[in-house]
Amino acid sequence: MTVPQRDLESDPAAGSARRILVVAHTGREEARAVTRAIVGALLGHGLVVRMLEDEAKESELPAGVEVESVPCEAAGADECELVLVIGGDGTILRACELTHGTTTPLLGVNLGHVGFLAEAESEEVDTMIERVVARRWSVDERLTLDVQVFQGKEKVASTWALNEASVEKAVRSRMLEVVVEVDGRPLSRFGCDGIVCATPTGSTAYNFSAGGPVVWPEVEALLMVPISAHALFARPMVVGPTSTLAVEVLARTEGAGVLWCDGRRTVDLPPGARIEVRRGASPVRLVRLHEAPFTDRLVAKFGLPVAGWRGAAERRRRQADHVHQDQP
Known part of the structure; x- marks a missing residue:
C-alpha cells in the first residue's frame, strides 16, 4: 500500500x-x-x-x-x-x-x-x-507477520517478521513431522525439511528459493510453502490477510525444529511445539523514490530476459494508427 x-x-x-x-x-x-x-x-x-x-x-x-x-x-x-x-x-x-x-x-x-x-x-x-x-x-x-510459539498451553515466545517465519529441522539427518493448519482447521500432515510462512515482500526471498509464488507487494496475503515435503499434497498456498497459519511439530517426531524470523531471530522448537502466524499489527514503511512498477523491479533485479518484446512498439503503432484515422 x-x-x-x-x-x-x-x-x-x-x-x-x-x-x-x-x-x-x-x-x-x-x-x-x-x-x-x-x-x-x-x-x-x-x-x-x-x-x-x-x-x-x-x-x-x-x-x-x-x-x-x-x-x-x-x-x-x-x-x-x-x-x-x-x-x-x-x-x-x-x-x-x-x-x-x-x-x-x-x-x-x-x-x-x-x-x-x-x-x-x-x-x-x-x-x-x-x-x-x-x-x-x-x-x-x-505487511508484516506476528509470530507466536506455544508449548502446550503456554506461550513461550512472541516475535515478528517482514519477509518470513520459517520452521526448519534443527538436525540435517532428521526430518520434521508436522501438521499444518489454516484458520483453526487441519490441512495436512507430512514429514518435511521445513515450512516457510511468508509475506508478499518476502515472496522474492526464502519463499522464492523454496519454490513459492512471487506475489506483488500491493497484494495483501499470507503464503505457506512446504520445503522438501514427503507428501502428495504439499503445494504452496496463498491465503487471505485475515487468516491464521499454524504449524504443529508432532510430539512423535524424532527431530527438533527451529523457528527463524527473517533469518535473524530464532526460537528452538521441541517436539509438540506449535507456531501461529498472522498478519502483523505494525507494518514496515519503505521509502519510494521511483514510480516504476514491480514488474520492472523483477526484471532488473533478476536480470530476466525480455529482449524481443514488441508490446511497446505495437502500442505506439496502434496509437499512430488511431491519430491517423482521426485526421480529416
Whole structure:
C-alpha cells in the first residue's frame, strides 16, 4: 500500500531539526566510503545525522564531521524523519528491527547482490540526497507477520517478521513431522525439511528459493510453502490477510525444529511445539523514490530476459494508427 509521506508540519519527529538515522554495513570499504559521502552530504544540507556508536566508529568519518553517536538500544528511530540504510537486504532487515512499532520509514541504498528492499543504487546517491532534502518521496506500507510459539498451553515466545517465519529441522539427518493448519482447521500432515510462512515482500526471498509464488507487494496475503515435503499434497498456498497459519511439530517426531524470523531471530522448537502466524499489527514503511512498477523491479533485479518484446512498439503503432484515422 502506497501512502503519502508523513505530515511534516504536525510530526514531532520533523521539527526544526531534521534528523536522519543512518544505518550502515561497515564490513567493506565500499560501504564505508558511501557512508562517508552520504553523511557529509546530509550534514552539508543542514540535517542532523544520527548513527549507531559502533558503525560511526567503523565508518572512519573524517575529523570534524559531527554526528549523534548512540548505542543500538537508544537508536530512537521514532525521533527521526527517516532511516537511511546503506547495504544489502540483510542490513535493511536489521534496520527494520530499529523501526518496528514506529511510523519512521526506511530508505535503502543497495550495496548487496540483489537488494529487493532497497530503493537506490550506490551510483544514484546524489539524486537520492536531493530528493531526501526536498522531501520528495512516497511511502509503501508492507505487511508484516506476528509470530507466536506455544508449548502446550503456554506461550513461550512472541516475535515478528517482514519477509518470513520459517520452521526448519534443527538436525540435517532428521526430518520434521508436522501438521499444518489454516484458520483453526487441519490441512495436512507430512514429514518435511521445513515450512516457510511468508509475506508478499518476502515472496522474492526464502519463499522464492523454496519454490513459492512471487506475489506483488500491493497484494495483501499470507503464503505457506512446504520445503522438501514427503507428501502428495504439499503445494504452496496463498491465503487471505485475515487468516491464521499454524504449524504443529508432532510430539512423535524424532527431530527438533527451529523457528527463524527473517533469518535473524530464532526460537528452538521441541517436539509438540506449535507456531501461529498472522498478519502483523505494525507494518514496515519503505521509502519510494521511483514510480516504476514491480514488474520492472523483477526484471532488473533478476536480470530476466525480455529482449524481443514488441508490446511497446505495437502500442505506439496502434496509437499512430488511431491519430491517423482521426485526421480529416
